Amino acid sequence: MIKQMKNYYSYLFLLPAGLVFTIFFLIPAISSLFFSLTRWTLTDWTYIGLENFRMFFSEDSLRIGFQNTFLYAFLTCGLKVVFGLALGVYLTSEIRTKNYLRAVVFFPNLISTIAVGITFNSLMHPSKGAINRGLMFIGITGPDWLGNTKLALLSVINVDVWKGVGIATVIFIAGISSIPTQYYEALSIDGGNRFDKFRHITLPLVRPAMNSVIILALIGGLRTFDLIWSMTKGGPGFTTDLLASIIYKQYSSGFFGLSTAGNVFLFILVSVIAFPIYKYLNSREVDL
Amino acid sequence: MKKLMLVIAIICLVVLPGLFANGNSDNVSDQSEESPVLVLLIDNATSLDGIKAVAAAFESKTGVATEIELRPGSAEGENLLKTRLATGEMSDLVYFNSGSLLTALNPERNFVDLTNESYMDKISSSYKQTVTVNGKIFGIPASSSAAGGILYNKKAYRELGLEVPMTWDEFMDNCQVVKDAGKTAVIGSYKDDWTAQLFLLSDFYYVQQQVPDFAERFTKNEAKYATTPAALEAFYKYKEVQERDFMNSDYLATTYDEALGMLAEGDGVHYPMLTFAFAALTNNYPDQVEDIGFFAQPDNAPGLNGTTVWLPNSIYIYKDGENVDLAKQWADFYVSPEGLAIYSATNKADGPFVVKGVELPADTPSGVLDLMKYFENDQTAPALEFITPVKAPNSPQICVEVGSGISEPLDAAEKYDRDTEKQAKQLNLPGW
Numbered sequence: 228m229i230k231q232m233k234n235y236y237s238y239l240f241l242l243p244a245g246l247v248f249t250i251f252f253l254i255p256a257i258s259s260l261f262f263s264l265t266r267w268t269l270t271d272w273t274y275i276g277l278e279n280f281r282m283f284f285s286e287d288s289l290r291i292g293f294q295n296t297f298l299y300a301f302l303t304c305g306l307k308v309v310f311g312l313a314l315g316v317y318l319t320s321e322i323r324t325k326n327y328l329r330a331v332v333f334f335p336n337l338i339s340t341i342a343v344g345i346t347f348n349s350l351m352h353p354s355k356g357a358i359n360r361g362l363m364f365i366g367i368t369g370p371d372w373l374g375n376t377k378l379a380l381l382s383v384i385n386v387d388v389w390k391g392v393g394i395a396t397v398i399f400i401a402g403i404s405s406i407p408t409q410y411y412e413a414l415s416i417d418g419g420n421r422f423d424k425f426r427h428i429t430l431p432l433v434r435p436a437m438n439s440v441i442i443l444a445l446i447g448g449l450r451t452f453d454l455i456w457s458m459t460k461g462g463p464g465f466t467t468d469l470l471a472s473i474i475y476k477q478y479s480s481g482f483f484g485l486s487t488a489g490n491v492f493l494f495i496l497v498s499v500i501a502f503p504i505y506k507y508l509n510s511r512e513v514d515l
Numbered sequence: 516m517k518k519l520m521l522v523i524a525i526i527c528l529v530v531l532p533g534l535f536a537n538g539n540s541d542n543v544s545d546q547s548e549e550s551p552v553l554v555l556l557i558d559n560a561t562s563l564d565g566i567k568a569v570a571a572a573f574e575s576k577t578g579v580a581t582e583i584e585l586r587p588g589s590a591e592g593e594n595l596l597k598t599r600l601a602t603g604e605m606s607d608l609v610y611f612n613s614g615s616l617l618t619a620l621n622p623e624r625n626f627v628d629l630t631n632e633s634y635m636d637k638i639s640s641s642y643k644q645t646v647t648v649n650g651k652i653f654g655i656p657a658s659s660s661a662a663g664g665i666l667y668n669k670k671a672y673r674e675l676g677l678e679v680p681m682t683w684d685e686f687m688d689n690c691q692v693v694k695d696a697g698k699t700a701v702i703g704s705y706k707d708d709w710t711a712q713l714f715l716l717s718d719f720y721y722v723q724q725q726v727p728d729f730a731e732r733f734t735k736n737e738a739k740y741a742t743t744p745a746a747l748e749a750f751y752k753y754k755e756v757q758e759r760d761f762m763n764s765d766y767l768a769t770t771y772d773e774a775l776g777m778l779a780e781g782d783g784v785h786y787p788m789l790t791f792a793f794a795a796l797t798n799n800y801p802d803q804v805e806d807i808g809f810f811a812q813p814d815n816a817p818g819l820n821g822t823t824v825w826l827p828n829s830i831y832i833y834k835d836g837e838n839v840d841l842a843k844q845w846a847d848f849y850v851s852p853e854g855l856a857i858y859s860a861t862n863k864a865d866g867p868f869v870v871k872g873v874e875l876p877a878d879t880p881s882g883v884l885d886l887m888k889y890f891e892n893d894q895t896a897p898a899l900e901f902i903t904p905v906k907a908p909n910s911p912q913i914c915v916e917v918g919s920g921i922s923e924p925l926d927a928a929e930k931y932d933r934d935t936e937k938q939a940k941q942l943n944l945p946g947w
Contacts (some may be wrong), residue, residue: 268598278940282937287930287932288912297670352765354764354765355767371768373768374768374919376921462705462915462920463767463916463919463921464706464913464915464916464919465909465916476590477937480589480590480592480938481597481619482908482937483940485937
């Protein structure tokens with residue numbers, strides 16, 4: 228009996244965290260599953276089965292939303308890895324202004340995304356924006372960065388990479404710094420050059436850091452919302468709509484059940500994509 | 516083990532809501548002991564001068580102050596209202612749209628029924644219809660009515676020797692002349708995407724004249740934009756303006772405020788807009804406002820020329836507020852001759868008032884007087900959103916698409932029709 232009590236009491240330590248988890252995660256998650264099956268006005272609800280999901284999948288802009296979401300997620304993820312790694316390698320090398328440059332690269336992360344969106348909105352104005360004025364100065368007529376249907380999404384992706392590459396760089400710096408210097412010394416003795424060092428030591432051993440960057444950037448890209456909303460609101464028309472902005476528009480029109488169904492679907496989609504990638508990437512990590 | 520966890524879970528479920536409930540009731544009793552202050556929740560785009568003046572007069576009369584609380588506009592603000600109503604944290608007085616959007620706030624549950632108030636006799640029935648749900652009237656008009664059509668620069672018209680067009684083709688000819696003169700013929704401000712809807716919404720006068728039962732059948736899922744030629748016409752108007760390159764080159768990046776500037780300065784000559792823009796024009800461009808005129812959006816339908824009317828937004832009284840009686844007094848004062856006189860002295864009218872016996876003040880902008888002619892000749896129809904609860908939630912984006920040439924008119928109309936389904940289903944309308 229006494230022995231059993233001893234076993235129980237340790238569970239009490241789980242209670243605070245468990246409570247927080249239950250109240251702020253478990254209950255909302257389960258209730259959103261339920262409300263996705265109803266026509267919901269916040270005060271009343273009617274059970275309507277899978278009607279919300281049918282309506283969500285027949286949404287006109289959904290196809291654009293899918294395309295854009297994947298394009299956005301994979302492109303921002305890829306660019307962040309490439310630029311983050313390049314900056315990471317550069318900023319761990321022997322340069323004098325290392326600390327200052329690290330701060331500069333990280334700086335965009337300190338600004339709120341909405342503020343970044345609004346700022347770039349005016350920088351990218353086709354006739355009055357600083358970017359096109361600068362281009363005009365050297366004799367190029369710049370395009371309408373956010374109005375051109377082919378360019379708008381790419382413009383937002385660029386801003387996202389500019390803002391997010393700092394985090395990726397910091398993770399890469401940490402990864403590269405943790406590689407023991409003996410490996411590099413050994414390679415130098417064997418006559419390897421700088422490229423060999425990168426190719427045969429840094430790249431394989433920075434893998435855990437790279438995996439974190441890929442997973443973080445991919446999940447972030449799949450459910451991104453704030454930047455696109457502050458820059459284009461999904462426009463012009465529906466050309467830069469993402470899954471998250473479609474759901475938000477449904478929510479703000481008062482279709483609470485429908486948008487909840489969309490969120491349930493987005494949750495499943497992100498899990499289905501993120502988990503296998505996570506597993507795959509982890510399986511290829513090398514021990515230091 | 517399992518039992519213990521269960522017991523803990525049950526304790527949490529029972530005790531926690533109790534704690535929260537206690538907290539709430541404490542708050543309520545605290546507030547009721549303070550001297551009464553009425554709170555009016557209003558969006559941040561509406562001009563407040565008139566309302567503030569009436570509120571100040573009410574305070575000096577009764578000693579009850581009115582506090583104005585601002586909220587964001589459009590869908591975001593609507594959402595905030597719904598959330599606050601659902602959680603029971605609403606202000607005493609609520610400023611909100613009349614017509615189709617009102618039903619979404621569930622007025623019978625949330626607002627005070629004003630049907631039997633004595634002042635209702637003086638208010639025009641075309642307005643009352645827009646705040647009536649199941650035979651009960653819930654709102655008082657917050658301002659004058661307005662109309663949708665074309666605001667134009669009269670100075671540019673004089674310089675170019677143009678006359679107000681009576682048909683769409685004449686309008687297009689005028690635009691060509693303006694374009695050839697090197698100015699912007701039609702100002703587009705699609706960065707604020709709601710402004711893109713004006714061609715579509717202002718065209719409703721012609722729909723109603725040619726298909727009088729359109730709104731009714733539209734509500735019942737019988738009539739569609741794509742299959743009703745008179746209604747489809749508006750989408751072709753977007754296409755023509757876009758194809759003939761009448762808009763400013765940066766119309767996708769131009770905002771509503773910038774557009775008003777272009778119109779006032781004469782860089783742009785036509786701006787499809789609501790007459791409520793005259794309030795902003797009067798404030799921001801006082802020297803140029805008299806250069807701005809108004810004409811109804813024309814159409815090629817033979818013999819028809821008229822304008823689509825936006826009835827005023829309304830002020831509603833929250834049913835579960837703490838000062839319902841005071842709020843009712845406030846509403847009574849607001850629509851009294853005294854209140855309206857104070858209002859119209861500080862806030863220029865955008866069109867006729869919907870309260871009988873109230874005249875427009877002498878210093879009304881001449882563009883608004885242009886609009887009055889259509890009322891005098893009975894060439895007006897209410898906008899579609901006041902006679903049906905069905906509106907496509909993505910209407911602004913659909914209009915931007917067709918207006919910028921991304922989609923074809925017929926596709927846009929079909930998309931609009933499909934988009935209305937969500938709204939109709941959410942409201943659980945019969946026939947959908």
